[in-house]
Amino acid sequence: MQEKNISIAGAGLVGSLLSLYLAKRGHKVEIFERRPDARKNLLDGGRSINLALSDRGLQALAKVGLEEKVLKEMAIPMYGRVMHSREGKLTYQPYGKEGQAINSVSRAGLNMLMMDEAEKRGVKIHFSQACADVDLENASAVYRNREGEERKVESDLLFGADGAFSAVRSIMQKTDRFSYSQEYIEHGYKELEIPAGPNGEFLLEKNALHIWPRGSYMLIALPNPDASFTCTLFFPMDGEVSFASLDTVDKARSFFEKEFADALDMMPNFDRDWQENPDSSLVIIRCFPWTRNAKVALIGDASHAIVPFYGQGMNAGFEDCFVLDRLMDEYGDDWEGLLKAYEVERKPDADAIADLAMRNFVEMRDLTGDPEFLLRKKIEVRFSEKYPEKWSPLYSLVTFSPEVRYSDAIALGKRQDELMAEIMSMPNIHENWDSPEVEERMLALAEKL
Template sequence: MENKKVTIAGAGLVGSLLACYMAKKGHDVKVYERRPDMRKTTIDGGRSINLALSNRGWKALEGVGVADEVRKMAIPMYGRVMHSREGELTNQPYGLNGEAIYSVSRGGLNALLMDEAEKHSNVSIDFDQQCTRVNLETAEASFKSYSTKEITKVEGDLLFGTDGAFSAVRSSMVKTDRFNYSQQYIEHGYKELSIPANADGTHKMEKEALHIWPRGSYMLIALPNPDGSFTCTLFFANEGETSFETVNTLEKARAFFKEHFADALELMTNFDEEWENNPVSSLVIIRCFPWSKNGKVALLGDASHAIVPFYGQGMNSGFEDCTVLEEIMSQHGDDWNTILKEFETQRKPDADAIADLAMRNFVEMRDLTGNADFLLRKKIEAKFSRNNPGKWIPLYSMVTFSDIRYSDALKEGQRQDRIMEEVMAMPDIHQNWEDPKVETKILELLGKY
């Protein structure tokens, strides 16, 4: 493979990982990041949303040899702990065989990947650089320094836009003929809060779990951190009767939490300060196509397929972009037109599928995790899967604990829905769910659907 001059716009999670992959292939890589270097300056808080690292992400990290380092900063979460309004707890394991997803700090992981990228002599990262212009024909890009206002024109063979949901590289592509683009804000936003550690540094709740307070149209979640704290996120409608619009003072917020999240509020010793100071942030879904132009410019990660965070797959799907691209590069040598065409054609259906799955999981988390029918369905599925491992992989396991394509997982999940609707309609299913007739019924329906 011929060495190329590669420009990457965006040194976030996907951009930093992509730089590692490109450097390993021997390319000369220049990365330009709009923000200051997070390793040297404090980035404004309140927007992190802790990340849930799962199989697809681990595979990508192993591909550049950093998985072991990341494991040192990650906390396994073996299941959900649901908190009722009365403070009662219900546990639901994530996997059938003790699998876990891993809570990891966005900033900590990003810094580690930047460090790893810079270990390569053929990688440089420049910060405070705003992408102001892109030439889609030549892969030339211009970057303006926030401090000096100087504009740098960067020539290269390839330009990758990994610059997030509001990508400057994509904005150049939007203006071209037959480029499809949609941007959808969901009705919910989020505010980040926290539960500090105990005085001795231990966690105030079960450490190895993702905590959920499901409340129908809204929810609170909490993910553990290595320092004993939890990062909490309230997902709440932006407008309406019960929303950020109406719960608009600290007094109202305290009263609301006391009524709906009392056990969490008791642990949130910084609630007042965080409610007042942490912003309400929006959640957006980005879909576009094509993802490449002229065999020279391409989009990866949120720049091409931003999704909502409810399946914990935003980072994982962006990391999987890197592994899929690397696999295709290995097949086609220097034929970048073929590489980028094949990449976008393969990944687009999967990006659309995980966007749909993420919204589906939002409804599941906020509405269903406290629902008796839902919990029973999960028990039946888990039992059947254990007894018939080749015939049934639960949808969550397909998405989170395998590298089955998202588009295939979505189709199989829809088939499973049709089967389980009939199973849950069986007479007295709550009393008879362990009856062998239930397993027989599922086997029969697998043949039908």
């Protein structure tokens, strides 16, 4: 490809990875980041410090030579979910086949690693530079520092990788025929911590994602390398049982004693965490088109922010970079054709994973403790292990099968739901779920997929 001067707004996870892809192809890349350098200022904007890195994200990291380093140095594999009942009973559900795992990684640690790698490969990163204006016709942008001083940056191409509240997208929203929706769900989240034990040990199973499902809300916990767990309470923002109603530490502690007693027993800093950690909102962003004039493009959360319940937000953004790189091979210097192909291919998948994330929220909070749901999963897992060419559970398609598009996975998942409803309606299914009759029926239904 002919060398281009390319600017990226946003040095977060997706912007940093995109810069590695572009630098690898010989382009001159500069990133402009609104926040100060996280490597010098250990602040993360109140966002989750844990993320679930799975096969789509790993595939994207492998293309720039970082997969092994990330897995070796900062990832903790989680092979399944551990559900915690109110009474403290534990139920384990594997995520996939034996050996398959999603990986708990530090958002800040991964971001800093990629920024370091980007600078090693010639990318220039400018911090404390907020995007104030964009010229969509010429791919130029005005950036403002903390003193209010402005600088205009000219580029051949400009990528908006500046998150759910993208400044680049806000300019695109003012153009003709730009579709945009922003939906806040009724739930928000607050982060809490289970620290390491007195001898530096993990107080919960290390290689699992822990869930306390409680119907209209839930608590989850992901492991950290220092043996602590980052816990996230997903909870209604308003209403009778909500962040608004738990307006004192005493009320919150009393609520946890009733609903999450085993978790509370491992939270010596609960009072401090509840008071100091913010109640944060969750938003879904959809928009189209993602590109303008073959010179400006949105990527990652700037084009498709989703809720975190499938653990695919980062993975989907990384997959954007992976797909864009593949299209560079196909289109070469035809940036107009390349960017049009990029948005047309990725938009259906972005919409699909947004829908899947909300679906998984309902599953995690309402169904992971439900005997009917657990039996259905058991039947699906057993059948897919015996006949992998005939049936792959939806979660496995999304999480462990990067060759399957999100849009194809959700379509197949809907057909599987219909077929499994027939299986679950069979007489005495709870006693006969592992019988030859059920297997034969599954084989017959699988032919319809």
